[in-house]
Amino acid sequence: MEFEPVIGLEVHVQLNTRSKIFCGCSTTYKAEPNSQTCPVCLGLPGVLPVLNEEALRKAIMAGLALNATVAEYSKFDRKNYFYPDLPKAYQISQYDRPICSGGFVEVTTSTGTKKIGITRLHLEEDAGKSIHSDEPGNRVSYLNFNRTGVPLAEIVSEPDIRSAEEAYEYLQNLKTIIKYLDVSDCNMEEGSLRCDVNISLREKGVDKFGEKVEVKNLNSFKAVKTAIEYEMRRQAEILEDGGGIIQETRLWDADRGLSFSMRSKEEAHDYRYFPDPDLPPIKPDPAYIARIRESIPELPDSRKERFVAEYGLSPYDAGVLTSARPLAEYFESTVKNGAIPKKASNWIQSELLARIDTPENIGSFVVTPAMLAGLLGLIENNTISGKIAKSVFEEMTETGADPETIVREKGLTQVTDTTAIDSIIDRVIADNPESVADFKSGKERALKFLMGQAMKESKGKANPQIVNELLLKKLK
Ligand SMILES: [Zn+2]
Structure with missing residues (x-):
């Protein structure tokens, strides 16, 4: 049966x-x-x-x-x-x-x-x-x-x-x-x-x-x-x-x-x-x-639809962000402070939610929406790389300091100066002849390795796009 x-x-x-x-x-x-x-x-x-x-x-x-x-x-x-x-x-x-x-x-x-x-x-x-x-x-x-x-x-x-x-x-x-x-x-x-x-x-x-x-x-x-x-x-x-x-x-x-x-x-x-x-x-x-009906806030389903329409988020992302009202409000406030919606959504889901016990408590999180928007802005205008941003964020959660202050005091500003990057790449090429030979014989993975070495050499501060361009130019 x-x-x-x-x-x-x-x-x-x-x-x-x-x-x-x-x-x-x-x-x-x-x-x-x-x-x-x-x-x-x-x-x-x-x-x-x-x-x-x-x-x-x-x-x-x-x-x-x-x-x-x-x-x-x-x-x-x-x-x-x-x-x-x-x-x-x-x-x-x-x-x-x-x-x-x-x-x-x-x-x-x-x-x-x-x-x-x-x-x-x-x-x-x-x-x-x-x-x-x-x-x-x-x-x-x-x-x-x-x-x-x-x-x-x-x-x-x-x-x-x-x-x-x-x-x-x-x-x-x-x-x-x-x-x-x-x-x-x-x-x-x-x-x-x-x-x-x-x-x-x-x-x-x-x-x-x-x-x-x-x-x-x-x-x-x-x-x-x-x-x-x-x-x-x-x-x-x-x-x-x-x-x-x-x-x-x-x-x-x-x-x-x-x-x-x-x-x-x-x-x-x-x-x-x-x-x-x-x-x-x-x-x-x-x-x-x-009067009671008028006082009802925007409910999760309609808020989710609006997030998709207004911010171009996927239904999945919009669903996560509207699953708790304080979380939805945190996201919107980050966007109002100048962050790009998709970037704010990614950062909140990948970095921020892991650090709080429940999305309900996000309102009292030490990093405010304005601070997060500031951090994302530093990535956007190439002041820091996404990787450095993660360590800055870590420090923000520990000390409550502004991202701009942390970047300035620790000298984390991204290196975009091509002469400085040039000399780093020269050193990496000189130190890794085998990988250079591998790349020339068509092994694409060798490029990833050399790229990693150059980023390491710059302590993560070099602009990855510039490193990639210069490295390719020199290898060819
Ligand atoms: Zn009583």
């Missing part, structure tokens, strides 16, 4: 507001446990939650950027379940009236470009964190409520994904867009982006979906990919043996590379959803939505 996976993703994005969604507590990460709590987020009796307008604005902005529609009428509901790190015994979420619905994210994979539908984006509060100690004699559980009430946007995709590769691309694009908007830092290690996978298999050519399994605890995009591949194999084996898939929630174990059953999947009615009586419905004014 040949099977096809049907995959949908649920992504939780922590919105980067300064305070929590229904109270004024700070959302700073890694604060002293339970130092960022108040009666509202601890769920004490008699308190009244109040919606943080910034969380609403950021959720709407994300929805608009994902091509979704903002609801004219939306409301909050209580999702009831008991869990030690959920002090109210219910989570404030949105059930049948999410703030946004019906969008899409475009993905390009080896099989082409397609749109992955987005069913909905809703607002909800996060739960706290339980920490279990297994130390002998100290088997206790700790509860930290600092995260309780932090705003989340849950983005649910349609079951449109048909491979692990598509799932990976979808997540990658979604993350890039969210980061461009600056509505979340999407840091998976700190839990500000979490992803659950819903996956079922069906026989190829069959329309009906199979029983689905939810996989949780995926803490990297790579884990999502591996878990999907694992589930596809596991479910195919069961189906081939004539067995049935049980609808359940499974946990992913990244160390062992397998998933295991956690609990049978709960249905919506298990949560006894009902409208939260403490929070008024949201009816956003069209003018308010229009």
Whole structure:
């Protein structure tokens, strides 16, 4: 039998507001446990939650950027379940009236470009964190409520994904867009982006979906990919043996590379959803939505197209440079400072990206766009060679000095004076009679060697083009 996976993703994005969604507590990460709590987020009796307008604005902005529609009428509901790190015994979420619905994210994979539908984006509060100690004699559980009430946007995709590769691309694009908007830092290690996978298999050519399994605890995009591949194999084996898939929630174990059953999947009615009586419905004014729409920055896809059209970059280069907003801004600023776009693109990709841990941090890199443009200008006007430029760049990253200053102080200016180069070449020819003879008998490689010797002799400062011309003239 040949099977096809049907995959949908649920992504939780922590919105980067300064305070929590229904109270004024700070959302700073890694604060002293339970130092960022108040009666509202601890769920004490008699308190009244109040919606943080910034969380609403950021959720709407994300929805608009994902091509979704903002609801004219939306409301909050209580999702009831008991869990030690959920002090109210219910989570404030949105059930049948999410703030946004019906969008899409475009993905390009080896099989082409397609749109992955987005069913909905809703607002909800996060739960706290339980920490279990297994130390002998100290088997206790700790509860930290600092995260309780932090705003989340849950983005649910349609079951449109048909491979692990598509799932990976979808997540990658979604993350890039969210980061461009600056509505979340999407840091998976700190839990500000979490992803659950819903996956079922069906026989190829069959329309009906199979029983689905939810996989949780995926803490990297790579884990999502591996878990999907694992589930596809596991479910195919069961189906081939004539067995049935049980609808359940499974946990992913990244160390062992397998998933295991956690609990049978709960249905919506298990949560006894009902409208939260403490929070008024949201009816956003069209003018308010229009203002948010206007504040959306240029998004990665259109920026990539513009880089191709405006700067003549290849789609590949434009894709790399627009993969993070700070990187795209660094590149454009280098060009505005006078660098040739193609040269700036090459230099950033080959020399600069290797020296920073993530393109997100390029804004604080010691070499500013103006300094890089200055360095590229020195190559362009033949003051230094490309090779010398690499060592100048190295020094710029270490000392933060200007390229012009380094070149002047170290006497690195390129030698273009033909008499000086002439004498170097004479020496190289005199010292390497064998190579000269090789060249004369037609061995082209000998020229490369002699050229290298001459450049070495000049300590890399001779203009390579002039060396090449003079060398050929003398040899012939
Ligand atoms: Zn609070």
